[in-house]
Amino acid sequence: MEVRRFFMRRLGSGTTFRRVARALHMPTMCVSVRPLSCFPSGTPDQTVAKKQQHAPCLMANLTCKKNFWQGRANMCTASHTTLDPSEMKKFQSLANRWWNEQGEFAALHSMNDLRVPFIRDNLLNRNGRRKPGSPLSGYKILDVGCGGGLLSEPLGRLGGLVTGIDPLEDSIRTAELHKSFDPVLNNQIHYRSCLLEDITEEAAETFDAVVASEVVEHVNDLETFISSCYEVLKPGASLFITTINKTNLSFSLAIVVAESFLKIVPSGTHDWDKFVSPVDLERILESNGFYVESINGMCYNPLSGSWSWIESTAVNYAVHAVKQKAQPEFTETTAEEHQDQTRTSTGTSV
Amino acid sequence: MVGTAMACSLGFDPNLQGKKILLLEAGNKKEFEVPESYSTRVSSINPGSATLLSGIGAWDHILNMRCKPFNRMQVWDACSDAMITFDKENLEDEMGYVVENDVVMAALTKQLEAVSDQVKVQYRSRAVRYTWPLPYQTAESNPWVQVELASGQQLQTKLLIGADGPNSTVRKAAGMQTVQWNYEQSAVVAVLHLSELSDSASSLVWSTTHQHATDLLALDDESFVDAINSAFWSNENHSELIHTAGTVFRSALSLLMPSGTSPRQLPPSVSRVGPKSKAMFPLGLGHASEYIRHRVALIGDAAHRVHPLAGQGVNLGFGDVACLTRHLSQAAFDGRDLGATRHLLEYETERQRHNLPMMAAIDILKRLYSTKMAPFVLLRTLGLQATSAVPPLKEQIMAFASK
Numbered sequence: 170m171e172v173r174r175f176f177m178r179r180l181g182s183g184t185t186f187r188r189v190a191r192a193l194h195m196p197t198m199c200v201s202v203r204p205l206s207c208f209p210s211g212t213p214d215q216t217v218a219k220k221q222q223h224a225p226c227l228m229a230n231l232t233c234k235k236n237f238w239q240g241r242a243n244m245c246t247a248s249h250t251t252l253d254p255s256e257m258k259k260f261q262s263l264a265n266r267w268w269n270e271q272g273e274f275a276a277l278h279s280m281n282d283l284r285v286p287f288i289r290d291n292l293l294n295r296n297g298r299r300k301p302g303s304p305l306s307g308y309k310i311l312d313v314g315c316g317g318g319l320l321s322e323p324l325g326r327l328g329g330l331v332t333g334i335d336p337l338e339d340s341i342r343t344a345e346l347h348k349s350f351d352p353v354l355n356n357q358i359h360y361r362s363c364l365l366e367d368i369t370e371e372a373a374e375t376f377d378a379v380v381a382s383e384v385v386e387h388v389n390d391l392e393t394f395i396s397s398c399y400e401v402l403k404p405g406a407s408l409f410i411t412t413i414n415k416t417n418l419s420f421s422l423a424i425v426v427a428e429s430f431l432k433i434v435p436s437g438t439h440d441w442d443k444f445v446s447p448v449d450l451e452r453i454l455e456s457n458g459f460y461v462e463s464i465n466g467m468c469y470n471p472l473s474g475s476w477s478w479i480e481s482t483a484v485n486y487a488v489h490a491v492k493q494k495a496q497p498e499f500t501e502t503t504a505e506e507h508q509d510q511t512r513t514s515t516g517t518s519v
Numbered sequence: 520m521v522g523t524a525m526a527c528s529l530g531f532d533p534n535l536q537g538k539k540i541l542l543l544e545a546g547n548k549k550e551f552e553v554p555e556s557y558s559t560r561v562s563s564i565n566p567g568s569a570t571l572l573s574g575i576g577a578w579d580h581i582l583n584m585r586c587k588p589f590n591r592m593q594v595w596d597a598c599s600d601a602m603i604t605f606d607k608e609n610l611e612d613e614m615g616y617v618v619e620n621d622v623v624m625a626a627l628t629k630q631l632e633a634v635s636d637q638v639k640v641q642y643r644s645r646a647v648r649y650t651w652p653l654p655y656q657t658a659e660s661n662p663w664v665q666v667e668l669a670s671g672q673q674l675q676t677k678l679l680i681g682a683d684g685p686n687s688t689v690r691k692a693a694g695m696q697t698v699q700w701n702y703e704q705s706a707v708v709a710v711l712h713l714s715e716l717s718d719s720a721s722s723l724v725w726s727t728t729h730q731h732a733t734d735l736l737a738l739d740d741e742s743f744v745d746a747i748n749s750a751f752w753s754n755e756n757h758s759e760l761i762h763t764a765g766t767v768f769r770s771a772l773s774l775l776m777p778s779g780t781s782p783r784q785l786p787p788s789v790s791r792v793g794p795k796s797k798a799m800f801p802l803g804l805g806h807a808s809e810y811i812r813h814r815v816a817l818i819g820d821a822a823h824r825v826h827p828l829a830g831q832g833v834n835l836g837f838g839d840v841a842c843l844t845r846h847l848s849q850a851a852f853d854g855r856d857l858g859a860t861r862h863l864l865e866y867e868t869e870r871q872r873h874n875l876p877m878m879a880a881i882d883i884l885k886r887l888y889s890t891k892m893a894p895f896v897l898l899r900t901l902g903l904q905a906t907s908a909v910p911p912l913k914e915q916i917m918a919f920a921s922k
Binding site: 270281282285286289300301302303304322323324325326327350351 | 533534535536537538661662663677851852853854855856859860861
C-alpha cells in the first residue's frame with residue numbers, strides 16, 4: 170500500500186493521483202485542519218502509521234468528492250455529522266499524545282522555540298506596550314487549528330487571552346484537560362471545537378492577533394480562509410501563518426522522505442497540491458486586505474529535533490501579515506468615466 | 520545562603536514578575552545584627568558572585584556592613600620553598616572578598632523583604648514528603664510536584680529547587696545518584712588576630728586529620744596560636760633534595776622568564792585567636808550525577824560539595840543561582856512551563872561543564888598537597904614554581920576561579 174501510494178505520487182500532479190486513487194477507492198484529502206503533526210516528529214509509531222493509510226478527511230462522503238472533482242472553487246464545510254468515524258478513531262488515539270514532548274508531536278513542541286518568539290516579538294514591536302512578566306497581557310489572540318493547545322498555552326502564559334479553536338473535539342478535550350491543572354492558564358485560554366468560518370460573525374473585528382500555524386496546507390479554500398481571518402481581526406492587527414512551501418524540495422523532504430522513507434509523518438498527512446508558495450500566499454493576503462510584513466524560512470533538523478530560522482523558504486516558512494487599517498473606498502470606474510478622466514487630463518498617457 | 524540568594528534572584532527578575540515564589544526554611548527566622556566580634560564562618564566571594572549579589576541589591580548592604588576585599592593570594596608549600604602568588608596587574612582590581620556568612624545572610628534577607636509581595640518565606644517548615652509527577656500528561660495524575668510539610672500543609676509547585684545543603688533531602692527523595700567520598704579530614708576554623716595590624720582580623724581554615732583537628736580544638740588559645748605559628752614557619756618537613764631541586768629550577772626559570780617571580784611575602788605571625796571562635800566540621804567531596812529532573816533542580820551544596828582549600832564552595836553555588844535564574848527567565852519570556860525539562864537540562868549542562876573541572880582540580884590539589892612523600896613534593900614544588908613563572912597560565916586560573 171505504501172509502495173503503491175509512493176508510485177502514485179510520482180505520477181505527477183495531485184489531480185492525476187486523485188483520479189487513480191478514486192478508482193482504487195482510496196479516500197482522499199479534502200478539508201482537514203491539521204489534526205496531525207505535519208513534520209518529522211520524534212518517534213515513529215508504526216502501528217499508527219499503518220492505520221493512517223488514508224489521508225485525514227473531515228468530509229468522507231460524496232458531497233466533498235463531487236465538489237472536489239468540480240475543481241477547488243468550492244469550499245467544503247465540515248460538520249460533525251459528516252465526520253468519518255474511522256478518521257475520528259485515528260485521531261482519538263493520537264489525541265492524548267499531544268503533550269508527550271518526545272512523541273509524535275515532538276517537532277511541533279520544538280517549533281514553539283521559533284513561533285512563540287516570532288509572535289511575541291512582532292506583536293511587541295508593533296505596539297510596544299509591555300508589562301514585565303506578562304508581555305502579551307491585554308492581547309486577544311485566536312489560535313486556529315490549535316490541536317492539543319501546544320501553541321495556545323505558551324501564548325497564554327505570556328499573558329495573552331487566547332481562544333483556541335479546532336474542529337476535532339478530542340483534541341479540544343485534551344487541550345482543556347491539560348490547561349485545567351494551572352489555575353492561571355485556565356482563565357487565560359478558552360477552547361472551542363469549531364471551524365473559523367463558524368465564528369466569523371460573532372467574533373468580527375475582535376482579535377489582536379490570529380495564529381494559523383500549520384493550518385493553511387490543510388485548508389481546501391485558502392481565499393475563504395484568509396478572508397475569514399480578515400473578518401475576525403481588528404484593523405491593524407496581525408496574522409501569523411506557518412506553513413510549507415510548494416517546491417520540489419518540499420515534496421522530497423516533507424512528503425517523500427518524511428512520510429514514505431523515514432515514516433516519521435503518517436502517510437498521507439500532507440497533500441503537496443495544498444502546499445502554498447510564499448508568493449501565492451502573499452498574493453492572496455494582499456488581495457484580501459493584508460500587507461505582508463515579513464516572510465522567514467524555517468528549517469527542521471531531525472537529528473537534534475530543533476528548528477532554526479534560515480534564509481531559504483524552500484520548505485517551511487513563517488509569514489507575518491497585518492490587516493490594513495482602513496480599506497480605501499474603491500469605486501469601479503466604468504470605461505466612459507475613465508475616458509472622460511483621461512480627456513480632461515493634460516495629455517500625458519498613463 | 521544559596522537558597523536565599525536564589526529566591527531573591529528570582530524575585531528581582533523582570534521576566535518572572537507575577538510568578539509565585541515560596542522559600543521554605545527549616546530553621547527559625549534569625550534576626551541578623553552584625554555582631555561586634557567577627558564570626559567564624561566566612562566565605563570568599565569571587566567577582567562573579569559579587570556581580571550576582573549586586574544585581575539583586577544585596578552587595579550594597581554587605582559593603583555597608585562588613586567585608587574585606589583582597590588583591591593577592593599567596594600559596595606556600597610546607598615541604599619546600601615553593602610558592603605561587605596570584606594577583607591582578609597593578610593590584611587595582613580586587614581578586615575577591617572575604618565576607619562573614621552572617622553578613623551575607625543579613626543582606627539577602629533584607630533584600631527578600633523588598634520583594635515580599637512576590638517571594639514568601641515560610642520558617643520552621645520542614646518538608647517530609649515529596650510526590651513527583653509523571654513526565655507527561657495523563658488524565659488522572661497531577662502534573663505538579665506535591666510537597667508535604669511536617670505541619671501537614673500541602674503545597675504544589677511547578678518547579679522545586681533544592682538548596683538544602685550536602686545532605687539534601689530533595690536529592691535523596693528524587694533518587695539522584697551522588698558520587699561522594701569523605702576526605703578523612705576536618706576543617707578547623709577560627710578568627711585570628713595578626714600581630715601587624717591590631718584592629719583587623721583574619722579567618723583561618725585549617726584542614727587536617729580528624730584526630731589532629733580534635734586535638735587542636737582541645738588546646739587552649741595560647742597553645743593554639745603556637746600551633747598555628749609553628750605550622751607556618753617550621754622547616755621540619757623540608758628535605759635537602761627538594762630544596763636543591765627547587766632552587767635549581769627556580770634559577771632556570773628566572774633565566775627563561777626574568778619577570779617570573781614576584782615579591783615574596785613572608786607567612787604571617789599570629790598573635791591571638793578570637794575568643795570562642797574555634798570550630799570544626801568534616802570535609803568531603805560530593806557531586807550529584809544529575810542536577811535536574813522533571814520539575815526539580817538542585818543548586819549549591821545539594822548538587823556539589825568541595826574542599827574549602829580553594830575558597831570556591833559558595834561561589835559555585837552562586838554560579839548555579841545566576842545560571843538557573845537566567846534560564847528560568849528566558850523560559851518565562853518564551854512562555855514555557857517553568858518545570859519543563861528542556862531549559863533545566865541546559866542549566867545542568869552549563870553548570871556541570873563549569874563545576875566538574877573545578878571540582879576535579881580542587882580534589883587533585885587536595886590529594887597532591889596532603890602528602891609528604893618526596894616524589895609528590897618534588898612534583899608539586901616544580902609544578903608550583905613553573906606555574907608561578909607563567910603569567911598567562913596564572914591569569915587563566917584566576918579567570919576561571921572568578922566566574
